[in-house]
Amino acid sequence: MNIHIYKNKKELDQAVADILIEHVRQNPTITLGLATGSTPIGVYDLLIKDHQMNQTDYSRVTTVNLDEYVKIGKNHPESYFSFMKKNLFDHINIQMDQVHLPDGETDDLDQACEAYNLVLSQHIPDIQILGIGGNGHIGFNEPGTPFDMKTHIVKLAEKTRKDNARFFESLDDVPKEAITMGIQNIMDARKIILMASGANKAEAVKQMLSGPITEQLPASVLQNHPNVEVYIDKEAAKLII
Secondary structure: OEEEEEOOHHHHHHHHHHHHHHHHHHOOOOEEEEOOOOOOHHHHHHHHHHHHHHOOOOOOOEEEEOEEEOOOOOOOOOOHHHHHHHHOHHHOOOOHHHEEOOOOOOOOHHHHHHHHHHHHHHOOOOEEEEOOOOOOOEOOEOOOOOOOOOOEEEEOOHHHHHHHHHHOOOHHHOOOEEEEOOHHHHHOOOOEEEEEOOHHHHHHHHHHHHOOOOOOOHHHHHHHOOOEEEEEEOOOOOOOO
16 A cells, blocks of 8 residues: 555645546546545545636546445435535536446345446446545445445444434434445455545554454455555554654
């Protein structure tokens, strides 16, 4: 893994945005694996500003998202579909039929997992953006998830629900389940960019980079991937520098 350390989140976001913009310009039909949550918002904002100023073209770009909540509805304001529209898709010229997220609304969740695996087999990410949870999760693959798991339904760990509660009115409103790319799907990406900022991610970053490769820290599997770039700020890097 190549590690890039920045003074603050603003510089980190700019570095990742610059990479994505350059790749989109060089490969207009690129497939981007996207993430939600607070980690990538600054990057998406920079992509929007660049599109507005420089007309970077997303009309032939395909996207696949890591995950979606179960049973809150895609048009719920806190669904990841709504998140992506609000924070990126509504502001660039991407074609919505080229946007893919797992279906958390259906009553047949097993079939939804199979359907998303098919999508991912047809649209392997050229670049997959990842955050990392304080417990080392990637996507919603919580500690204990088998490394060979593909798209699946996961019961969200209490820590993860508490981390996400700031986006809801109360912890009770945070969904208890999500549908997520599995670790195997993530590892299929041709290139992975993992982002982390803040002291609360420092221990997970340290274990991801230098700890044992263990299902108890899902991100540690990235040590086995041939093309991972880690972008972190000084706070997230404080235990490794």
